[in-house]
Amino acid sequence: MKTEKDTPSTSIFGEAYEHKPVTIFVRGIFSGSLFAVVWLLLACAICAVAGMWNQGIAICFSLIIASLLGGLLQQFWFSYALFVKPSYPMRIAGFGLSYFVVLAFCASIGAWFPTKNLGAWISFIVAYLLILAIITAGFTITFRRQGASYSERLAAYRKQQGK
Numbered sequence: 001m002k003t004e005k006d007t008p009s010t011s012i013f014g015e016a017y018e019h020k021p022v023t024i025f026v027r028g029i030f031s032g033s034l035f036a037v038v039w040l041l042l043a044c045a046i047c048a049v050a051g052m053w054n055q056g057i058a059i060c061f062s063l064i065i066a067s068l069l070g071g072l073l074q075q076f077w078f079s080y081a082l083f084v085k086p087s088y089p090m091r092i093a094g095f096g097l098s099y100f101v102v103l104a105f106c107a108s109i110g111a112w113f114p115t116k117n118l119g120a121w122i123s124f125i126v127a128y129l130l131i132l133a134i135i136t137a138g139f140t141i142t143f144r145r146q147g148a149s150y151s152e153r154l155a156a157y158r159k160q161q162g163k
Contacts, residue, residue, distance in 0.1 A: 037064055037067075037068070040060060040064055041061075041064055043057075043060075044057055044060060044061040044064070055111060058109065058110045058111055059110045059111070059112070061109070061110065062106040062107070062109050062110025062112070063106070063110065065102075065106050065109075066102060066103055066106040069099075069102045069106075070099055070102065073095055073098050073099050073102065074095060076095075076098075077091045077094050077095035077098070078091055078095065087143070088139055088143060089136050089137075089139045089140040089143065092132075092135060092136050092139055093132070093136045096132035096135070096136065097132070100128055100129070100132070103128070104124075104125075107124065112124075
């Protein structure tokens with residue numbers, strides 16, 4: 001499979017990787033995961049229709065929804081085909097905040113925390129947002145340092161070429 005600029009694809013689904021053992025294994029995991037999700041969703045639906053909905057089914061369903069929506073949000077925020085301008089730290093923050101909404105919704109439908117236990121919800125919110133802030137700040141600092149290093153090297157190269 002070729003990309004837009006006729007360079008070989010680095011995707012595990014590209015033709016160049018078609019017969020390598022690791023690729024075959026990874027493709028199998030992806031295919032198996034897809035079937036597992038479909039079967040689990042079907043089982044949740046059957047339990048709901050049969051009136052057998054319980055805490056375990058609710059947690060299973062909410063985790064599947066959180067995972068699927070997380071994958072979609074990841075593609076939305078980190079696909080450079082959709083957004084060209086946002087910096088990587090901005091993408092992390094955007095993904096993290098939008099995924100927080102998804103996780104909070106899934107936590108409520110899956111009863112991950114007792115509904116009336118405000119402390120559990122506050123702990124979840126504070127921990128999630130704190131971790132997100134730390135990760136975003138870490139990437140911001142790293143990218144600024146890396147950018148400064150690249151600028152210094154480019155200036156040194158240009159100076160050397162100007163001799």
